[in-house]
Amino acid sequence: MNSIDIRLRKIQKEKRIGLMTHVVVGYPSLFETVSLVETMERAGADFIELQIPFSDPLADGPTIMKACEKALRKGVRVRDAFRVAAQLKKKVEVPLLFMAYYNNVFKYGVKRFCTDAKKAGVSGLIIPDMPIDEEHGEHFFAACKKNNLYAIRVISPVSTIGRLKKNAKGAKGFVYCMARQGTTGAQKKIDPNVVAFLKKVKEVFKIPVAVGFGISKKEHVDLLKRQVDIVIVGSAIIDAINRSNRKEIAKSTQQFIESLIKVPR
């Protein structure tokens, strides 16, 4: 059984919304990446995306783009992501997922990437520019399956029913829905059309639904609470890190995450 399923069961049992948070590996530094993930787990994250920095992150807005650029300038390598994940696996229980662009996976070698990810204790991969349509030449989804890694499908509000069905086939864990059409980045408001989109998704996908892109406040989380199983927060956390004094990154991150999911007890 994949640890993503175990965590999903726990969330359902506790009748609450799950939270997936995000770090860029090597931002602000490799050392801080490790401590940030530990902090995120303490603050209540259920899943954590470790984004491998890429020179040309197509689906990312300015916040994550800049974080990638800075990490790469410091010399962060793809192999560092595996090292960080393996190190974390000894320290945290929260399921870890790699988020990466396909070129990094392809150059590393698809098979080798998947076996090394498994060895490092990673539970799933989110590769937004590796569509199911190219599987015949890449054998990426097959390699994930072989290594018990969940290849998380990312779908968008403009996805047609046909595309949703294509993606739903063989999908495991949860489905990653974009709350709006655009690149990643914190927004003031959640697009009200998201509710209709999520309804469409739930008719097609029989697995839990996660929503990301633009989520940055408790009111966003509250709005989505009844619609979805997991909320995903990425750029907003990096924004909080950037606002914070370097020495207080852990504290600011913890406070920010708690402010998103705090429930009156």
Add this chain to the structure above:
Amino acid sequence: MKNHGHFGKYGGRYVPEMLMPALEELEKVYEKVKKNKSFQKEVHYYLQTFAGRPTPLTYAKNLTEKLGGAKIYLKNEGLNHTGAHKITHCIGQALIARMLGKKRLIAETGAGQHGVATATVAAKFGFSCTVYMGETDVYRQRPNVFLMERLGAKVVPVAFGNRTLKDAVNAAIKDWITNVDSTHYVLGSVVGPHPYPIMNRDFQSVVGKEVKKQIIKAEGKMPDYIIACVGGGSNAMGIFYPFIKEKLVNLIGVEAGGKGKRIGQHASRFNGGSVGVLEGFKSYFLQDNDGQIQKTHSISAGLDYAGIGPELVYLRDKKRMQFAAVNDKEVIEAVSVLSKTEGIIPALESAHAVAYALKLAHTLSKSKVIIINISGRGDKDLFILARAFKDKNFFNFLKSQLSI
């Protein structure tokens, strides 16, 4: 199985889900209009009455005699409206965008030629227009920024990455992801996700079709060599495509050798590049072992793309075409030679093809025929050329303009 834009293992459509519906729709509409006579007629109408097709194939008599080898012909695409071959696929794509009900065109541009051509068709066919251009290129090709703005387009300088063509493509894709309902992305080369490489190649293949007729008329036979510069590869695929089945015609693509062989000093994908996936397609890219895209350099803003059209790599693998590279110095020399011997000032991009021909022609017998694709004219390179030729009087003139 249906071909989804694959050329052997290259090409394809490696994009996030949010772009899939738009690309599928574009493909569907393109497949339909491709066979539609009235659409083809309309494209042809604007190519003739607006863009100025057909462009001439000019016998370069002086240059041929000077080099004393093969007979040299120039396909003068610089005589197109807006100064280069780019207007051809822009007209085609604008007509498709109208059919898709889009209101806005966006484009990336390196040298500015594709940006100017997109801004031009936007004005002509009533679209609003935004063009993304790397900050470095805005500086290098400032006259084209001026022209795009006069044509009513908004030019957005891209201040991330290497600040050149690749980054402009990234910025345009991000815009398209956000505004896909209202916007058509006029991708300007034979790169990107399917159907762009095929669609732009088809539109540009009018160049090769014209050349075929023109050279038969002039020489009564096929050429022995066709030489074209290759950034993304739109002018090269355009002139090569109708000749692919003519096995005796040597097809040569010329890459930007820049100022050295080290990574970062050139844009020759076949010198240090490897297979990768970027900006929606699989091809050759200048990248490190991790797959991070590397810096490039060329004196010409239109050739410094880190990747190359997938079909060109496929043709190279199949040994149907060869690649060469020339350096910045040879390119400047080629501009000078062609201008003075033939009265044609080529764009710095096209001068790469000229520079290679200068090395090749004298090694061939007089019975051989070379065709060089002069993909654009050199007006846009005024400032780069003025500096390269150390034209003091021109800079004094610029100073005097500032004091008015």
